Amino acid sequence: MKNLLYLKDEQIKDCIQLLLYAYRETFSDPLEILKKNSLGAAHYRTLHLVERNEGINVNELLIKLKITKQSLNRVLKELKRLKLIKQVRDKNDTRRKLLYLDQNGKKFYQEVFEIQKKRIFNALKHSDSDSVIKFKEVLKKIINGKK
Amino acid sequence: MKNLLYLKDEQIKDCIQLLLYAYRETFSDPLEILKKNSLGAAHYRTLHLVERNEGINVNELLIKLKITKQSLNRVLKELKRLKLIKQVRDKNDTRRKLLYLDQNGKKFYQEVFEIQKKRIFNALKHSDSDSVIKFKEVLKKIINGKK
DNA sequence: TATTTTGGTCAGATATGTTGACATATTTTA
DNA sequence: TAAAATATGTCAACATATCTGACCAAAATA
Numbered sequence: 001m002k003n004l005l006y007l008k009d010e011q012i013k014d015c016i017q018l019l020l021y022a023y024r025e026t027f028s029d030p031l032e033i034l035k036k037n038s039l040g041a042a043h044y045r046t047l048h049l050v051e052r053n054e055g056i057n058v059n060e061l062l063i064k065l066k067i068t069k070q071s072l073n074r075v076l077k078e079l080k081r082l083k084l085i086k087q088v089r090d091k092n093d094t095r096r097k098l099l100y101l102d103q104n105g106k107k108f109y110q111e112v113f114e115i116q117k118k119r120i121f122n123a124l125k126h127s128d129s130d131s132v133i134k135f136k137e138v139l140k141k142i143i144n145g146k147k
Numbered sequence: 148m149k150n151l152l153y154l155k156d157e158q159i160k161d162c163i164q165l166l167l168y169a170y171r172e173t174f175s176d177p178l179e180i181l182k183k184n185s186l187g188a189a190h191y192r193t194l195h196l197v198e199r200n201e202g203i204n205v206n207e208l209l210i211k212l213k214i215t216k217q218s219l220n221r222v223l224k225e226l227k228r229l230k231l232i233k234q235v236r237d238k239n240d241t242r243r244k245l246l247y248l249d250q251n252g253k254k255f256y257q258e259v260f261e262i263q264k265k266r267i268f269n270a271l272k273h274s275d276s277d278s279v280i281k282f283k284e285v286l287k288k289i290i291n292g293k294k
Numbered sequence: 295t296a297t298t299t300t301g302g303t304c305a306g307a308t309a310t311g312t313t314g315a316c317a318t319a320t321t322t323t324a
Numbered sequence: 325t326a327a328a329a330t331a332t333g334t335c336a337a338c339a340t341a342t343c344t345g346a347c348c349a350a351a352a353t354a
Contacts, residue, residue, distance in 0.1 A: 023170035123288035141270035
């Protein structure tokens with residue numbers, strides 16, 4: 001049996017701390033430009049998910065964000081007011097409202113993403129393909145909570 | 148020149164999303180037990196850093212946490228009140244107060260950590276040593292913002 | 295027709311952060 | 325030694341992002 005050094009408590013604590021710092025830095029980079037537009041991290045998370053899931057409805061978005069609809073509603077209200085996001089009634093089920101980035105929204109999202117991208121881009125640029133694949137694999141296992 | 152597929156925007160967005168989800172899941176696991184003890188994520192972050200840096204002073208802790216001293220003070224006040232953390236004057240510079248986990252604090256921290264640990268432990272258990280090393284390497288590059 | 299689903303809203307509470315001002319003790323520097 | 329810098333703590337006001345709970349309306353479904 002191999003000696004699983006990387007399963008020791010100290011190693012796990014290391015991972016947790018790295019995860020915290022990496023998250024914090026990655027998501028603090030865009031805060032300045034968001035603030036200039038009187039938006040926050042919550043708005044950006046929503047923009048990001050809508051950009052990656054054009055036509056998503058409110059319920060699905062709630063599940064991905066894991067927040068309450070009251071919280072999301074405030075965010076969506078502001079994004080709609082600023083014409084960054086538009087809602088279109090689903091023709092098959094007119095209760096549903098499908099979310100899309102508006103013209104403004106696409107432009108603004110891209111602008112913010114470019115700032116956030118830099119940090120990840122540079123990190124990946126200095127890693128090889130195999131490292132990036134393994135990096136993502138471990139993240140996925142953390143998310144899915146494999147037993 | 149190799150085709151750097153993993154540097155494309157869609158791949159970067161993938162990474163950002165994985166990082167967000169992995170962070171969120173990892174730090175939401177302990178919230179329940181923290182809440183039972185009328186503490187929050189901020190208190191746990193402080194406990195974690197003190198546990199990993201016994202004898203750290205307030206200023207150094209502030210730098211690691213990247214928050215204001217007023218914010219930290221509220222957290223520390225509660226942790227001291229609950230006898231989870233103790234402060235000892237630095238003999239060499241009696242302005243400084245060094246932070247340590249109190250007996251209670253060690254026990255409580257361990258209890259919370261065990262809950263948070265599970266998710267990471269299981270993820271690493273299903274990964275090989277090389278993957279874990281590369282996972283941490285990429286995280287470090289993200290944190291340090293290598294150019 | 296009765297129930298469920300989807301989306302929206304109001305009010306109040308909590309957690310975590312911010313600024314700015316100020317106080318006190320101690321150490322360092324000019 | 326006097327002045328400046330450092331380390332810590334505190335007060336007050338405010339900003340933000342979340343939560344819970346109650347409630348409503350429109351549309352789809354059983």
